[in-house]
Amino acid sequence: MQSRKRQRIAEVNSADASWKRLYQLAGVCALLIFLVALADIVTMFFEGEAMTPGSVNAVGWFTLFQSKRFLALRNLGLLNIVNTILELPLFLALYRVHRRADRAFAALALVLLAVGTSVYISRNTVFSMHALSVQYAAAAEPQKAALAVAGQALLGLGEDLTAGMFMGFFLTELAGLVMAVVMLRGRIFGGWAAWIGIVGFGCLLAFNILAAFVPATYGVVVWAGTVGGLAAMAWYVLVARRLFRLAAA
Secondary structure: OHHHHHHHHHHHHHHHHHHHHHHHHHHHHHHHHHHHHHHHHHHHHHHOOOOOOOOOOHHHHHHHHHHOHHHHHHHOOHHHHHHHHHHHHHHHHHHHHOHHHHHHHHHHHHHHHHHHHHHHHHHOOHHHHHHHHHHHHHOOHHHHHHHHHHHHHHHHHOOOOOHHHHHHHHHHHHHHHHHHHHHHHHOOOOHHHHHHHHHHHHHHHHHHHHHHHOHHHHHHHHHHHHHHHHHHHHHHHHHHHHHHHHHHO
16 A cells, blocks of 8 residues: 555656646747747848738749748748747646646637647648749749749738638637636736736737738738737746746746
């Protein structure tokens, strides 16, 4: 009996240590998301130019790939792919932290994020467009028209901030909003962190809805996206700090 009890205690301690390592990993992922978002801003500041979603045709993208490759990769969602992948261990850790406070909605946020990540990555065309741009640059004039048509078809399937990519953004940002509400109810991360998350993901959600379906308002609603993005960046830093503390507790 005593041996079985000691074995059970050892299993519990091992499980706790495993979750603490996950908290550390999730904290690192949250900081990496912040850094990727910062790189996104810096890239736009030094290399970017105003581009209304859906306004550039395939040949324009091919030209951008040849002149400013990283900017083209960024504008077609490469950094968003990195961030959505990094969010998976983060949201798993947040689910674990809130399993007693609000297990159902914490699980809902995790599922929404997983589905949204799958949808976004499966529909994103950044690597396909890059491959076509390489072929376009090397092709003779008769083949370029066919490659331009293929590129235009890809843009219709998945260009960031257009209706083709809406569901991926919608589900991942809704996941963030739900998790921020869970944090507000759980009071583990503090009210400030929760409210910053609610404002950030709420603004991003409104921005992507309007950018995808009312593109004429893009010049105005981009400010909502800016506010949402900055608030979300602050949220990731606050979440990372708390996760590191939980890992060390």
